[in-house]
Amino acid sequence: MRLLIRILPRFGAILTTEPIKLSSHRFKMTEVTPPKRALSTPVIGTHNGTFHCDEVVACFMLKQLPEYENAEILRSRDDKLLREKCDIIVDVGSEFDPEKKLFDHHQKSFQDTLSSIRPELGKEFDIRLSSAGLVYAHYGEEVIQSILKKQRGIELSAENLKLAFVQIYRNFISELDAIDNGVPLFDGAEPRYKISTHLSARVGRLNPSWHETNVDIDKRFYQAMEMAGNEFVGNVLEVACSWIQARDHVRSALLEAKSVHPTGEILILQTFVPWKAHLADLEKEYNVEGVPKLVLFNDGTSWRVAGVPLSAGSFLGRKFLPTVWRGLRDDELSTLAEIEGLIFVHHSGFIGGAKTKEAALAMAKKSIEWPEE
Template sequence: MVTRFLPRFLPIVAFDQFTFHSTMSTAANILPSPPKRATPPTIGTHNGTFHCDEVVACFMLKQLPEYENAEIFRSRDDSALRSKCDIIVDVGGVFDHEKKWYDHHQLTFKDTFSTIHPNICDDFNIRLSSAGLIYCFYGERVIQSILQRERNVQLSESNLKLAFSQIYRNFINELDAIDNGVPMFEGGEPRYKISTHLSARIGKLNPSWQDTKTDSDERFHMAMSVAGKEFVENVLEVACSWIAARDHVRLALEQAKSVHESRQILLLNTFCPWKAHLDILEKEYDVEGVAKLIIFNEGNSWRVAGVPVTPSSFLGRKFLPTPWRGLRDEELCQMAGIEDLIFVHHTGFIGGAKTKEAALAMALKSIEFVEE
């Protein structure tokens, strides 16, 4: 019996931020009814050394009501797996969605997130592992189940699609790539990013080659708890924070003209992580490279920051004027001709002010300033 570290489902409470329309992907809608077997249901996977992909796949399945009480049967005996299990992952040499067999090791298997969900994203072209396979077909329901249980919220159709894509991008994609041995670089840009190192940490939970006494199944369930906790945290961060931040950045972009005619200054009335969202939304609005500076609140003061060339770049489209750099307080105010300034970083990528008005004046003068 596996000790569940997550509470059971709670009643749904309506939240203004999360309107819901019951929808699922086409793939999810065509799922056949589970075959009737003895209860509880059984999830099958291979025995021996376990890997992050089937660990995460099994955890995701157990977030669904039909599998939440499922037992895990680990074997490489195909006959035993097919006779005992309601669903099989990462073993068996067959991918058949209707039969609920989800192996990816066969040479004929070529599927990626984008081939299964071409209407959601067309740039996820890494071959799926068992984690990616289960996520593609059940991920939207898994996300909603976790959110219902943990926060009593449900996402709207559009926000569910956003969360589904983003969680694949920053969590599952890495697992697919590592399990399939995909090189990170084929040219200048990385094909994927390693942000969790979860695969390596799960691998270390396997018993040592010299350890003949530790129960491998017990370690597998320990690995499910470790991986599952991180997966749930990622779902909550994306659905309850990342999407909300995107909405704030979208509003700032839409209202840019009211701040300055050139649309080069963005105003965030509520601070949130903005760089990655701005990069994506600029493409959506066809205004790439227009925004140069962004103003946001930070505690009891305000900041003016240069928009980076790329979200991770130290190079900016526009930084604060060179004569201001490295100055503070009264000296900075005199040099800039603006009251209530606090500092400008010595590189010019960010500056501080006591009030929104002072920050706006700093941004306006910076836009107009011409470097010698």
């Protein structure tokens, strides 16, 4: 077998056993005997040929870790060569053994999910893992911390790291697992439309088309890894630097609710953040499900009083603003409600506005105490 080695300036060396045709004016390839790699240079192994989003992301995540940061990537289906040369192997080899650092999921015996590998996370995660999911299940926390240290110079607490790990799996990795394993979006009838712009589809389009010739598929692999990696890093930063902080703001408002109103039904967000999904989760955490009814926040122009929906995506609320106020504005509304400084109440009653925090709070308190309609 001939082994080719090339140097890609951004990502380092890549080894391949796949025949490659290149136009002579673009690259000069040097044929060499299999190298004796330095003990300090690790090698990540994966399959050659057509690449998929799961092993692209798996390799990217591994290269965020200090031990694999400068790793070469060997793309081959020669099991003997892979096991001789590689420190860790993903998406090829028909074996899953984390102690041996073998992370394939194609074998018939493999049925693991995130919940089966990480039972402390509960039974929610029942999608069969891809190679991306396998690497994430075993190295995800280290990958997240490494990215945050490089990108922002921060480190999450153990509690927030667990939250981020779960949320990034929900937001990002579970989709890759499902698509790679052919898990349908829903049971029953065929979907009415096809989504073809997701990350797995974009990675797939970087593979050479049937009519393309003289294509360096390994270079395309690295392009895919950079594209998918940028998206993964963006997700990590959004969760760690925005989503978790938003959750902390909602947590504070929930814990202080009884100081606002003795029922605990009114929450005041001192800083506006997306709050609905966080509130639903935190109510379960603090065993106050269904208690909060109205949330006050400043949207940057005025104060708002918003009804808490029955669920994060629902248009139905636990308690909206009184019917007699709905559709009214300014002086007419302020006079009827006997509260100075009101701006409007939406015709459905799910939200109202006020010029000041004090007026918004008065609106919320009157709404809470309003007789059931």
